[in-house]
Amino acid sequence: MASSEELKTLIEGCKAQRPSAQRRLYERFSGQLFATAIRYTNSRVDAEDVLQDSFVKIFKHIKSYRLDFSFEGWMRKIVVNTAITHYRKSQKHSHHQDITDLPATPRDMENQHDPEFTAEELEFAIAQLPLGYRTVFCMYVIEGFKHHEIAEQLQIDVNTSKSQLSRARKYLQRVLATLSARAQSKEGTTSGTVGKAQ
Amino acid sequence: MKDNDLHTSSVEADFDARCRSLLEDRAVAAPGPRADLFAAASAKAGTARLWYAGAAALLIAGTFLWSARPTEEPSVPGALPELMDQEIPEAIGDGVMGPVVDSEGSDDLSLESEANPVDEPVATRDADPAELRSMEQSDISMEVGVVAPEVFGSGGAAASAMATSPDEDEVVREKMYEETLQEEAGTEEAVSEPADAAPANTEPANTEEASEGKPRLTLPLTLPSGGGQR
Numbered sequence: 001m002a003s004s005e006e007l008k009t010l011i012e013g014c015k016a017q018r019p020s021a022q023r024r025l026y027e028r029f030s031g032q033l034f035a036t037a038i039r040y041t042n043s044r045v046d047a048e049d050v051l052q053d054s055f056v057k058i059f060k061h062i063k064s065y066r067l068d069f070s071f072e073g074w075m076r077k078i079v080v081n082t083a084i085t086h087y088r089k090s091q092k093h094s095h096h097q098d099i100t101d102l103p104a105t106p107r108d109m110e111n112q113h114d115p116e117f118t119a120e121e122l123e124f125a126i127a128q129l130p131l132g133y134r135t136v137f138c139m140y141v142i143e144g145f146k147h148h149e150i151a152e153q154l155q156i157d158v159n160t161s162k163s164q165l166s167r168a169r170k171y172l173q174r175v176l177a178t179l180s181a182r183a184q185s186k187e188g189t190t191s192g193t194v195g196k197a198q
Numbered sequence: 199m200k201d202n203d204l205h206t207s208s209v210e211a212d213f214d215a216r217c218r219s220l221l222e223d224r225a226v227a228a229p230g231p232r233a234d235l236f237a238a239a240s241a242k243a244g245t246a247r248l249w250y251a252g253a254a255a256l257l258i259a260g261t262f263l264w265s266a267r268p269t270e271e272p273s274v275p276g277a278l279p280e281l282m283d284q285e286i287p288e289a290i291g292d293g294v295m296g297p298v299v300d301s302e303g304s305d306d307l308s309l310e311s312e313a314n315p316v317d318e319p320v321a322t323r324d325a326d327p328a329e330l331r332s333m334e335q336s337d338i339s340m341e342v343g344v345v346a347p348e349v350f351g352s353g354g355a356a357a358s359a360m361a362t363s364p365d366e367d368e369v370v371r372e373k374m375y376e377e378t379l380q381e382e383a384g385t386e387e388a389v390s391e392p393a394d395a396a397p398a399n400t401e402p403a404n405t406e407e408a409s410e411g412k413p414r415l416t417l418p419l420t421l422p423s424g425g426g427q428r
Binding site: 169 | 210213214217218221227232
């Protein structure tokens, strides 16, 4: 993790349009921003496009960045906005996929409100969501947008944003509970097998 | 019911907080930068600099041209005297015309034509001095209009050589004819008969008849075919 002084130097270099500083900035933050881009896109290729476009915007508008704000948050906001632009474009050519189209999960798993899950499992579960639900969930939960802001950005109704968030959250809980239960059953099987072997 | 809602919202809030903490600093292996990513950003700045430089260059060039313009204007009139100093080609006397025809050139031609052998008998004839004087005047005035077309040939130069208007010639001829009539009126027999017809017709043939073989009346015979004054 670079210190704040190093980050300041890096930002000043990027403000001076020095390619070496831009390259270092890319190497420093591209992984984090790419993870953000993946959450807002349907494929890795789309995420790569969003990332590259985002960095072009970052280098172009870095002069307007003020040091009293979080630089990472500022960059992530650019990535999210770029992803939303891509989402709007993709919506013109794709049909709406509702969350009811997704496969149902066992009822006992649905009632499990406090499953244990990891970041990889959460990412996997989020990737199963339709893009609209996923976008609303990520904007609200991770980026901290309000419903009216989401509705404005995605050009949807506020109630649609609320309902999609609610349904996305329930679906994620369901999927994560399933994954958790599978992992627990695997552990039990493994421990039983190990116990028998011992 | 309210407790149930509060419980649901708190469960959701916990779930959201866990999701945020897990994903906020999440990083994955990113692809390498696009080949033109850094170049594109630099190129945009470079392009802007080029625009500014181009605009500045245009401004400087425009200012230079504007300031240089008044100094060029006097040089154009200054070149005219040089052109005026140029001599007129000497080949005019041989009938070869240069591009510029000057009135002096036509005078030279008329002078040369005075030495034409055709006209020599006119000067050598015996006649009284007053008659010769009037003849000389008429010769000069005639030859300016008559001989020039021979030398110039056809074309615009001939028109300039015939710049002496036919009206002037007529007046001169009439004067000359009246003078001769007045001179001859007292001495000779009735010569006034052709004089009556002469003013209306200034053709050389009539004047020849009227003056009965006087040299000045033969001059119009040197007229080129179709090159008459009228």
